[in-house]
Amino acid sequence: MEPMEIRANFKQATVKGGTAVLQLEILTSDANAFPILKLSGKPGVLTVADIQDELPLDYDEEDEGEPLPFDKPANVDAETGEVYEVITDEARMIGDGE
Known part of the structure; x- marks a missing residue:
């Protein structure tokens, strides 16, 4: 038998021995309800997987900007990839300094 998935609410647990x-x-109304029953x-x-409440987000493709360049360090220009400030201070390199 193929695994089936269904949303369920845990109502009660009784422990004996x-x-x-x-x-x-x-x-x-779930399609898997009766096969599971x-x-x-x-x-x-x-x-079992914990389900977090989904937040309704108003998504409009026209409002979508450029993706943030998470793969580049802060001292690299996002568009050109050019390093605009060479960091030589070790404390700044690891984020402890300014």
Whole structure:
């Protein structure tokens, strides 16, 4: 059987002896809901990932500027790649000085 993915809310956990029972809540509108429900009572592997709330971002391709040159040091011109200030002070090279 192929692995299936579904969003679930953990509702309750009951621990008795060396066994824990987890109660999950899933939406039956999810395409994988009923195939997963058919596995009830059978052994399986559960993989869990924490889901962070998604922030709605208003993205407009027209507003997109040039990407920031993260691959170049601060003393290198982003457009030309020319080194405009040679840093010879060791403290400045490692970020401790100004």
